Amino acid sequence: MTAPRPILRMSGIGKEFPGVKALDGVDFRLLPGEVHALMGENGAGKSTLIKVLTGVHGVDAGEIELDGRPVAFSGPLAAQQAGISTVYQEVNLCPNLSVAENVFIGREPRRLGRIRWKEVRRRAAELLAGLDLDIDVTLPLSSYSLAVQQMVAIARAVAVEARVLILDEPTSSLDTGEVAQLFRVMRRLKEQGIAILFVSHFLDQIYEISDRMTILRNGRLVGEYPTAELSQVELVAKMIGRELADLEELEGRPPARGGEPLVEARELGRAGAIEPFTLTIREGEVVGLAGLLGSGRTELARLLFGADHAGTGSVAVAGRPAGLRTPRAAMGHGIAFCSENRRAEGLVPDLTVRENLILALQAARGWTRPLSRRKQDELVARYVSALNIRPADPEQLVKNLSGGNQQKVLLARWLILEPRLLILDEPTRGIDVGAKAEIQRLVAELSDGGMAVLYISAELEEVLRLSHKVGVLRDRRLVAELENDSGLTTEVLMETIASGARS
Amino acid sequence: MSAALLAGRRRLARTIPRKYVPVLVTAGLFAAMFVAGGVRYRGFADGQVVLNVFVDNAFLLVVAVGMTFVILTGGIDLSVGSVVALSTMISATLLTGHGWPAPAVIALVLAVGAALGLAMGAIIHYFEIQPFIVTLAGMFLARGLCYTIGTESISITDPAFTALAQTKIRLGGGLWISPSVVVALVVVAVAAYVLHYTRLGRDVYAVGGSEQSALLMGLPVARTKIAVYTVSGFCSALGGVLLSFYMLSGYGLHAVGMELDAIAAVVIGGTLLTGGSGYLLGTVLGVLVLGLIQTIISFEGTLSSWWTKIFIGLLLFAFILLQRLIGARRR
Known part of the structure; x- marks a missing residue:
């Protein structure tokens, strides 16, 4: 030829x-x-x-x-x-x-x-x-x-x-x-x-x-x-x-969890955004949210983080009623939200990796209690290597990093706060296989360590691989809550999304 | 009943594209003010009252046209009032002090205004500085230059200027307008044509919609941004010439705060301050609404002229909220 x-x-x-x-x-x-x-x-x-x-x-x-x-x-x-x-x-x-x-x-x-x-x-x-x-x-x-x-x-x-x-x-x-x-x-x-x-x-x-x-x-x-x-x-x-080989490790299903309920939403809803839903997230549990674009996944997450005001219902954190009126209040309860819009919301492009990483932690501590440089370097080095951020230079400006590495920096910033519930909205969108596997493995590790994770993704395989429980959304309504047992496959999930109920 | 109202509104929304809503609201406001004035005051419901609004605000209309270009790109031009004052000052000193012929003076003044705008536009674009700061500097510069020419008011006695100031163009039925109104309307017509039927105009809207996208779509962003400030500078200078006709004097304290009137007129006319959306017709209506407020207050007789500012303030609040609501529903 x-x-x-x-x-x-x-x-x-x-x-x-x-x-x-x-x-x-x-x-x-x-x-x-x-x-x-x-x-x-x-x-x-x-x-x-x-x-x-x-x-x-x-x-x-x-x-x-x-x-x-x-x-x-x-x-x-x-x-x-x-x-x-x-x-x-x-x-x-x-x-x-x-x-x-x-x-x-x-x-x-x-x-x-x-x-x-x-x-x-x-x-x-x-x-x-x-x-x-x-x-x-x-x-x-x-x-x-x-x-x-x-x-x-x-x-x-x-x-x-x-x-x-x-x-x-x-x-x-x-x-x-x-x-x-x-x-x-x-x-x-x-x-x-x-x-x-x-x-x-x-x-x-x-x-x-x-x-x-x-x-x-x-x-x-x-x-x-x-x-x-x-x-x-x-x-x-x-x-x-x-x-x-190291990507295949995660193929198995995560073992079931029996932790204490961490966040319980009762009839939580907001007109025009999402119908009232009831959802319990336990400690150490990964709850996946599946559904089409615009089915209300992000809206549900925003309500839990207090980014939008709920019209109806209530939330309890660790058994006690909590008014999550603002993101600040939610952060006070140990809830972190990593949004899908990483470029617009979050990173400061002209600061270094280290400064971006420290930002949220420093804000949470208050400006009167500055972190020592040694402590900063220690923390940053730990997360840069844990998330494999490349180039592994904490003094590099964030704007010089690629999209996937910027995403990892954003993720690390929330992880430094050691939240009890981490909400991840499309954390692997626009990210290559290697980084995707790294982030998935990290989520699994975090949940092993007792952190609850609400995981939103358009990729059903990913949701299935990571989640203990999958919430299915359709037309701004939580239509089903499925245990991730052996009977749950991507076909079942897709059918649920399409029909609105598990057949 | 509210359901019926809602359905009616939805029907309305289907027939009238949302982009025209702000302009229609302003038009409705103008009509309502005129009717209210006509009911309340004797001699108000007269065509000449509307024409007088044009006569008294021709210069503001021209300045606001330039401002519309700038705001459509998402910028702002604070220098316009000072450039107007500088224009009256240059006109007066050259005509009265140096005996220049009127056409040469007008040509020079327009060139100076355009050049100032061009310089500010170039600084804004090439040095990536906020238009607010650059034109604020331009505002101080132009106002200061007025006083290097003279600190007193200089009256204009040039025959051509006085003739233009006193000419009344009769429209029949006892109605008349000044030559300045004709100039202003020609400017509006030309500007509207440019905005809707030429590439420059469409590029203005595109830059206002998303500068980044416009750049990646291969549009001449630099040329467009510099052009709008040049247009604004030119319009300010022309507004200054028209103000010289109106005042027959040049003075460093003319047109103090006119930039704010112009911005108010553009916003009340429904143009978004974030750029990319708005119409020249709206700006014309905005100027008319401002002028009519003054007229109503003068008809009322007992109210201080400061009430004008209060009403303009309230209107601005109302219109900014309206824009917010329309913008929010779009999302």
């Missing part, structure tokens, strides 16, 4: 940030009409490679060739004009503008400088229809779901004569049906000869859609492989640079 000439070739790419070598001698090539997966753990350099390619960052070493000609883009706009369009994990569109406008802004059809709105709307509707999306293009983007917004972003990306389409974790907030729709679109674009660079942490998705893959580890190239010739186990081993 003669390989077609690559549309894009990057060779010997190097990029250094203050104190971090993000990329070192990385080669990468993309063929027309293929879906190419870029694989690697968090911090392996995937995002940096994409940013270097699209001109967000300059390169320190190496060169980029597009269609045989050397290029260096001054920014995303220049890259886009050359035919390289990017769709990011967070939808980077303007929610206040209409769908049609989001597709065409910056290159609206005009006559004498006047935007031809009819033309804009007609062509946007056409383009979206081509992606099997039949929506009113005059409504503001904010009136549609995240999945639709993602499709609009892709429509925008291909509306220009795109030759290379970069999809940076487009599926991380989509449900199964939406992912299938996205893949249909990707296959159609592939047939048109567009080269697609695809980044995702879901291995099944990679194997479903990609033709070839390039694996990075710690900013270096591991290799380039046809997807069909590399098994999932081999892939993971190459990504994390060690064998899978």
Whole structure:
């Protein structure tokens, strides 16, 4: 088989940030009409490679060739004009503008400088229809779901004569049906000869859609492989640079717990957010919450943490009634909440890892009782190694860390407080297999140590693997509470989510 | 009954897109004030009363148009009042003291205003400094420059300026407007066209919606942000020229606090201070509401003019709360 000439070739790419070598001698090539997966753990350099390619960052070493000609883009706009369009994990569109406008802004059809709105709307509707999306293009983007917004972003990306389409974790907030729709679109674009660079942490998705893959580890190239010739186990081993054995450890089910009830919610509810529910969380117990996006998982957690006011019902902590009116009150009862929105809520990017870790503990102690530097270093060293935060340099600025490592820092900050109940909302979303296993193992260890954990995740396997008990949510209602016994499988869970009751 | 009311509201919400609600509320407020005034005061329900609001506030309208551009991007421009004062001062001293011809003076003043705006916009964008601070500095700078020209009020006797000040454009039926009103309405029309039918205008909305996204979508964010402050500077200078027509004098204490009136008008007109949402028509209505409050208070006769401020304050509270409610429901 003669390989077609690559549309894009990057060779010997190097990029250094203050104190971090993000990329070192990385080669990468993309063929027309293929879906190419870029694989690697968090911090392996995937995002940096994409940013270097699209001109967000300059390169320190190496060169980029597009269609045989050397290029260096001054920014995303220049890259886009050359035919390289990017769709990011967070939808980077303007929610206040209409769908049609989001597709065409910056290159609206005009006559004498006047935007031809009819033309804009007609062509946007056409383009979206081509992606099997039949929506009113005059409504503001904010009136549609995240999945639709993602499709609009892709429509925008291909509306220009795109030759290379970069999809940076487009599926991380989509449900199964939406992912299938996205893949249909990707296959159609592939047939048109567009080269697609695809980044995702879901291995099944990679194997479903990609033709070839390039694996990075710690900013270096591991290799380039046809997807069909590399098994999932081999892939993971190459990504994390060690064998899978230590990931399999957790396969068994956690033993049942008979601890004292720690948090008891009775008929707790909030109009418009979640119907009244009753839930008991025991000491040392991991309670999983399963349900679709928007089924009320986060809302339930926020009520327990006092982030929203409950409309009805009551909460008792350790047998005594507790008014969890504010997060501060909840923290006083030993409840910690690690939110799913880690970038917006929590970390201070311009402080170091150490300072971020100490922040909550210091706040809880009060500013009049400062922690000694020695004590700080001791604590930080312990958690940096326990959670395997990389780079293991406590004085590194948090903004220089990759997403997965930032997540670990946030988690460590709450763990330092030694809470009695830890609420984790999607702690492993957008995180690679290695870090995921580390976080799962940590949760298991914490619960062995007597900490109660409320674990929210969209991945049913993960919920099943960790939880002693699973609460199933559907349409903002806690529909079932299932003991994690041998009869509980992902199929049963899915059926419960779908039908609203265990059959 | 409340259920019926709710259903009615839902029906209404279906037929009127939510984005128009703030503008419609302002329009309704204006109409209600006018009707209330007409019922209460003799001689109030007269077309000329509305036209006088335009005549007395033409300069504010022009300044508020510039402010609308800035606020739509999520910024703020505190320098406008001072730039207005500086413009009257430059006009007066060049016309009266140096005998420059009126067209040359106007051209220079507009250039100075635009240049000031351009400089502030460039500082805001390239040094990533809060617009609040940069334009606050611009406000002190422009106000201070007024006093380097002169500390006293300088009257304008230039024939072209006095002619423009005294001309009445008759509309028939005893109604009239001043040339300044025509200028202001042309500015509004041009600005509305720019905002809705040109790339610059759409980029303004995009930057206000999400600057980060606009950047990643490849929009010229730098050019847009600098452009809005330039537009605002230009509008302030033009407002200053119109104020010179109105006052026939240049003075360093003209237009003290006008930046706040302009911001109030824009907010009452339904433009979100966070940017990305609002209409020029709303700004026009906002200026009219402010002007009508003054008119009503002057008709009332017994109330001190400070009541104007009290009403504007209350209105601002009400509108900010309204925006909050609309914004909250959107989420």
